[in-house]
């Protein structure tokens with residue numbers, strides 16, 4: 001399975017990626033998670049990415065593309081790309097990379113969610129720093145007492161989920177990433193899903209858009 005999940009921050013790409021990669025045995029490739037790991041580890045890439053991420057800006061294409069190549073190589077059973085590509089230049093380079101390996105994309109799933117809902121979801125999002133699992137303080141509160149996970153881990157609010165940065169990230173999505181909708185529609189790959197539907201219903205919509213061979217896996 002080789003899928004791209006396309007959509008603004010907060011649309012549910014991460015949640016669905018985790019559910020579907022578990023079910024289909026593919027690899028979940030979240031460029032945001034990889035970059036956050038680099039920041040924690042204090043690597044060169046982490047240091048270079050830090051300022052862009054803190055301000056809700058995109059990390060330069062060159063750095064992202066270098067990172068992606070290795071990830072695809074580590075994915076013999078396929079992947080779900082979550083948060084990549086985010087620019088037309090990244091999409092073109094990714095097409096070239098897949099082409100050079102004789103691989104094709106199965107589909108690009110577009111998560112459709114309105115801006116007001118995204119702002120509400122992101123600013124209420126609390127994340128487990130160890131597992132990446134996230135909760136919504138209003139609609140899906142964490143199980144532990146206070147802002148804690150079931151095992152007692154203290155949840156954090158991602159620095160870029162704070163209101164001022166959320167608005168910037170949504171503007172960047174509209175300007176830099178939304179053109180990918182037309183890019184993949186033209187190539188016959190686009191599968192829109194209703195990101196406002198309950199989690200299980202979104203999963204069902206995605207699975208029903210997959211080919212019968214993939215569904216049978």
Ligand code: AMP
Nearest residue numbers: 031032052053057058059064083084086
């Ligand atoms: P995310 O967790 O996907 O919302 O990503 C968090 C931040 O990481 C973004 O706001 C960007 O600064 C950076 N980032 C993640 N993926 C990419 C990408 N494909 N291209 C450029 N920047 C990215």
